[in-house]
Amino acid sequence: MYRLLVLTFGTFAVGTDAFVVAGILPDIARSLDVRASTAGLLITVFALTYAVSSPVVAATTASWPRRRLLIAGLLVLALGNVLTAVLPTAGLVLASRAVAGLGAGMFTPTASSTASALVPAERRGRALALVMAGLSAATALGAPLGTVIGTQFAWQATLWFVAALAVLAAAGTALLMPAVAPAPAVGLRTRLRPLTDPRVGFTLLTTLLVFTGLFTAYTYVAEVFDRATGGDGLTLAVLLSVWGVGAVVGSLAAGRLADRVPVRLILRTAIAVVAVDFALMPLSSRYLVSSVVALFVWGVCGWATLVPLQHRLIGLSPEHATVSIGLNASATYLGTAASGVTGAAGIALFGAHGLGPFGLLFLLLGLGSSVLATRLIDDPSRGERALSLPEPEVSK
Structure with a gap:
């Protein structure tokens, strides 16, 4: 231990x-x-x-x-x-x-x-x-x-x-x-082989788009919530802690639910709720109490997407699970990397307080990618190309 x-x-x-x-x-x-x-x-x-x-x-x-x-x-x-x-x-x-x-x-x-x-x-x-x-x-x-x-x-x-x-x-x-x-x-070629299965590809694309959206606002969280914090670092630290507690709650809850509830339901619900949260962020980020609620919901629902996505990848290809999970981690960090650029673009276009709705665009694209992955999983003959995998028993 x-x-x-x-x-x-x-x-x-x-x-x-x-x-x-x-x-x-x-x-x-x-x-x-x-x-x-x-x-x-x-x-x-x-x-x-x-x-x-x-x-x-x-x-x-x-x-x-x-x-x-x-x-x-x-x-x-x-x-x-x-x-x-x-x-x-x-x-x-x-x-x-x-x-x-x-x-x-x-x-x-x-x-x-x-x-x-x-x-x-x-x-x-x-x-x-x-x-x-x-x-x-x-x-x-x-x-x-x-x-x-x-x-x-x-x-x-x-x-x-x-x-x-x-x-x-x-x-x-x-x-x-x-x-x-x-x-x-x-070898590297073998590690990248799961990408030739479009079911895996669209699942990884879901991870990339969702985490780009989630971190577009997080990268510049100090500016997004400056009206609530008044520029005070300690207040910002408390808000970040609230977001982190929500992340822990969301991860643990999603882990338990993934064994009992279809993965598609968890993903769609979590993305939909955090999308509404982001849409309201220009208003909720004005006041401290509403900022606490917004950040907690963001943490819970944002991080509740990661475990179901991993669960889906493992179910799709158990023999490639280690490789697929590694690629999913790379997709997560690519989304984080992209958020620095997308956040800067959002600030230039709409200002820091408009980053919530701007990040919402990527969340909706991620939801669409998840739906496409589900359709391919429902019809494996459309999703299997290069991997020659047996039809998986996967939570969708």
Whole structure:
């Protein structure tokens, strides 16, 4: 159990790094003398590097001992954050976020595969859920705490905080993690093979579009809710914590429901509710009480989509489950990466307070993609092309 908790702490460090920048974005922009939309590219670079590097690293380091790769990923993550804290110009800071994203791409998929190898087959689901709970915990605790540190001291202190988390996780991994044999070597072409099945492709497209919509507003959350916070960092940290608590609630609830309720129903309900929430955000973000409600609903329904999407992918192709889940993680981070650009475009077109309705457009596109995936699943002959898979028993 303690070995899984070490991995959970590592994903907590990765998740804190991924989400904390949004809370200190105005301070970073002022310090580097750039616009907030430009500073938002820090999130884009981190997430894009993670998304692109993750499958490549998994393919090229398949023969590495798992413990070595876990430690290396965490140390690279720490190095990237140290560089972000000390480098003097915006261009160099952007490059440092690529270093941190590479570390995250090395660690997170490896943590999932290691967790699976540490437990019997009948406990793998719970092991994976425990390890990935570190990401949800980061939204509820790590990112708000990092925001408080940044507002009370300086934004650079937040990056030192994340680097310390990564170093502690690396030390725990070195001391407590047993030697785990590397996974069988799988080439990059094999890892990308599930993409040739349009049912998988439209499911991954759903992830990409939904998380682009969700994070279009989150990347610039400080600006979106500035009327409610009055620019106060502590109030913003409380709001981020509310969003994070909602994320934990949504993830856990969706995990339980996915075994009892058709996945299509969970996805459609969650996307529809968060779409209404986003449509009302220009009004709800004016006042603190309504902002709390808006952020909690956003966290619950937004994160309630991820587990059903993973559930659908596993049901479609059990033998490719590890690869499909890895590709889904890449799609999640590609959506996060795109949100820096889409958010900047939304601010230019409609202002920061209009980012909710602007993000709604991507949510509706994601809903459409999910419906198309469901139709292909209902008629497997239309969805199967290159994988020659048996007709799956999948929650739709």
